[in-house]
Amino acid sequence: MRTDIFARLDREPEPPKIEIPRMSRTRLALFGGTLAFYLAIVVAVLASSWLVIIDWKVMLFRPYQQWPEVHATLDYFVVLGQRGPTAVMVAAWLGWRSWRQHTLRPLLVLGAALLLLNVTVGAVKLGLGRLGPHYATQVGSTEMFAGGDIFPSGHTANAVVTWGILAYLATTPTARRVLSAVSAVVALGVGLTTVYLGTHWLSDVLLGWAAGLLILLALPWCEPLMDRAEAVVFAARERLRARRRRLPTVPVAAGGAWPAAHRRLGAPAQESPAEEAALDPVGASGGTRTATRATLTHHPRAHSAHSAVRSERTPVTPAGSRRPPRSRPATGG
Incomplete structure (x- = not known):
C-alpha cells in the first residue's frame, strides 16, 4: 500500500x-x-x-x-x-x-x-x-x-x-x-x-x-x-484507448523476416538467404555464385531438382545474356 x-x-x-x-x-x-x-x-x-x-x-x-x-x-x-x-x-x-x-x-x-x-x-x-x-x-x-x-x-x-x-x-x-x-x-x-x-x-x-x-x-x-x-x-x-489496446503486436524473427502467419494476403513469399542462393544462381546484378555453380555441376541430382523448381517459378534475373561479364577469349596469349 x-x-x-x-x-x-x-x-x-x-x-x-x-x-x-x-x-x-x-x-x-x-x-x-x-x-x-x-x-x-x-x-x-x-x-x-x-x-x-x-x-x-x-x-x-x-x-x-x-x-x-x-x-x-x-x-x-x-x-x-x-x-x-x-x-x-x-x-x-x-x-x-x-x-x-x-x-x-x-x-x-x-x-x-x-x-x-x-x-x-x-x-x-x-x-x-x-x-x-x-x-x-x-x-x-x-x-x-x-x-x-x-x-x-x-x-x-x-x-x-x-x-x-x-x-x-x-x-x-x-x-x-x-x-x-x-x-x-x-x-x-x-x-x-x-x-x-x-x-x-x-x-x-x-x-x-x-x-x-x-x-x-x-x-x-x-x-x-x-x-x-x-x-x-x-x-x-475511451474509444481511442480501446482502439489502441486492440492493435496487434506482430513479432519479428531474429533475421528480420516476418512469420508466415502474419504475411499479407497476395504478398510474395519471402525466402531465406539459403533458399535464394539455391534457387537463384545468378544475382540481380549479373554476378555469379561460384559455390552454387560448383555444387550444381558436381551433383546432377541437385541440378535436376533445381531445374524442376526453376521451371515452376517466374524468372527473377534480368533479361539478356547469362554469360559472365568478364569471360576470357579462347585463344591463348
Missing part, C-alpha cells in the same frame, strides 16, 4: 456534497434586476440624461492629473482586467484543478463564460460605437455611433467574469463567500481605475459591471450543455 505523499496526487475527486449552481428563483430574480439595470444605463446614455453630464464632469476633472503619484501603480493594477493575462492565469489554475479532480467542468465553465463575454460585450461595443474620453469631439455629447468600441467597459466586464468564475466554482460555502468578496473588490478596482486613467466614461464602467454579472448569473443555463460536452470528450478518449 502506497503511503508516500505522491499517492495523494493520483486522484483527488470533487467533494461529494458539492452543488452545481442551478437557476433558482433567487438567481433568476437577480438576473432580471441586473438586466433591467443594464437596459436603464443604455437608455440613460442614449437619451443624454444626467448620467452623461456626470461622465463629462468626471472626465474634465481628470483624476490622473489630480493624483499622479498612483498613476504607475494603477497602470499595473488595471492588467487584472485585461482578457489575455487574466484568462491565462485563471485557466492555469482551473486546468490544475481539472487534472486533480479528473473532470473538465472547470475549464468548460471558463470557456463558456469567455465565449458569452466576447459575443455579448463585443456586439454591444460595435453596435453602439461610443468614443472614449480621450477621443471625445464635443463637450456634453454622448459620443455614440461614432465608430468607437468602449461602451460597455471590456476591462470591467472581464474582471467580473474571470475572477467571478473562481467564486462560481468554489466547493464550499465559505470559499464561495470569500472568493465572491475578492472578485468584487478586484472588479470594482479595475473599473474605477479605467475611469482614473481616462480610458472609460463612468457609465462605461457601470454597464461593464452589469454585463459581467449577467454572464455569471446565466451560467447555470449552460451547465447541461457543458455536461454533454464533457461526456462526449470522455467517450472519445
